[in-house]
Amino acid sequence: MKVTFKIWRQDSPDSKGELKTYETDGLTEDMSFLEALDHLNEKLVLKNEKVVAFEYDCREGICGQCGVFINGRAHGPHDHMTTCQLHMRSFKDGDTITVEPWQAGAFPIVKDLVVDRTAFDRIVEQGAYITAKTGTAPEANSIPVPKEVSDAAMDMAACIGCGACVATCKNASAALFTSAKINHLNKLPQGKAEQHTRLLDMTKQMEVEGFGSCTFTAACEVECPAEISISSIAEMNARYVKAKIFG
């Protein structure tokens, strides 16, 4: 299998970037997309050229590191899939595949396809924790959590922080990510103590970082690998009103 990669190359945050073309053969349809980039990098090493910088860790849809735009779509041509879960069988022999980094002011480019997503970490720092008494672990059944509540909280906890929601949103809004992190803990009895401050502090940090406002286009939920629904944003907004009154 042979494809033409057009890949964004940028040496540093402040340098000028450009799309560079790489004719790449020797690929197979069973290769993952990241393996295809590995294959390209091996060829670049043999030619004594700079390898393409891209991020990954788990390569199985868990860590959220690998996000890039592929032919203009976050994580490639399929809904609800990470870049590392994409395989070359999704492309045809002879295809041209354009690969670009996330494009959002709050996610500055570090190098090539790697962006700085620490803005997400700073949102999380503002409230994605609970307060618990230290000492002996409490008896497991002392805080009953109804099954439907724990299921709903786990659905929110599925967010892997990949940033596809921000990258695909025309306003570069982080509302889907932030709502998932807030609702995950605010749904649970263990998260109730800080429910209002968590919401106010995390949404404030979202603005401080320069993410845009949500206008409910739902573009984010289509690309979200964790299938977080925009109803999560509606829930966050409803909780926001409550937090303003009681927080």
Ligand code: SF4
């Ligand atoms: S909400 Fe979905 S798209 Fe956004 S960071 Fe979390 S997993 Fe990624």
Ligand code: FES
């Ligand atoms: S490398 Fe971990 S989600 Fe893709």
